[in-house]
Amino acid sequence: MNATATKSDRQEPAVAKPKKAKPTRKVYKPFSDDVPFNESLVHQAVVAWLAGARAGTKAQRNRSAVRGGGAKPWRQKGTGRARAGTRSSPLWRGGGRTFAATPRPHAKKINRKMYRGAMRCLLAEVARSKRLTIARKIEPADHRTRTALKLLEEMGFSGGLIVVEAYDDYREFCLGIRNLPGVDIIDLRELSPVALAGSGPILITEGAFKALKERLQ
Numbered sequence: 001m002n003a004t005a006t007k008s009d010r011q012e013p014a015v016a017k018p019k020k021a022k023p024t025r026k027v028y029k030p031f032s033d034d035v036p037f038n039e040s041l042v043h044q045a046v047v048a049w050l051a052g053a054r055a056g057t058k059a060q061r062n063r064s065a066v067r068g069g070g071a072k073p074w075r076q077k078g079t080g081r082a083r084a085g086t087r088s089s090p091l092w093r094g095g096g097r098t099f100a101a102t103p104r105p106h107a108k109k110i111n112r113k114m115y116r117g118a119m120r121c122l123l124a125e126v127a128r129s130k131r132l133t134i135a136r137k138i139e140p141a142d143h144r145t146r147t148a149l150k151l152l153e154e155m156g157f158s159g160g161l162i163v164v165e166a167y168d169d170y171r172e173f174c175l176g177i178r179n180l181p182g183v184d185i186i187d188l189r190e191l192s193p194v195a196l197a198g199s200g201p202i203l204i205t206e207g208a209f210k211a212l213k214e215r216l217q
Helices: 039-052 113-130 145-155 167-176 192-197 206-214
Strands: 132-135 158-166 183-187 201-204
Touching: 039 192, 113 132, 113 145, 132 145, 132 183, 145 167, 158 167, 158 206, 183 206, 201 206
Parallel strands: 132 201, 158 183, 158 201
Antiparallel strands: none
């Protein structure tokens, strides 16, 4: 037999076909129906936001922090009264607290993707319920409340939350709606899950809408 193998007899190594790269993340379109409402995710975001807003500065004094209590009030026996070792005992008036509260942080960690997902859920729900209005231009002639009210009536907005890019860009409008009951205006940086979950109709400017859309991608 011929020891040398022909080219046809040689087995060429199999070349692995390149796999198609999977997308690293799924891009949802905010304010549309393809974002389902995730109640548990929204609940986590709201709880985390409210917990982060707590000051956590409550402080009380325990028996070692109150003033006095160094000497024994009276001798152990012979007085007929109950034995006592210190005036700072929690049983005494003016004594320390048994389980004294100390300053502590209440913040809860939530991932960035979870926070953005909760915001998308809330905004999509607002859009589905037809409570979202996008204003192209808000340019009042002056800072009077009458002018601001007329402008809102022209847009069909009776009350709720107004979101703008920055206060400085809408200074006259912000001054005009200060006296209107049931109308709140916030900066885009102040928009939170709590503000969306607890609001009624929402009026957002076109610039703030585009900036928010890019932020949630």
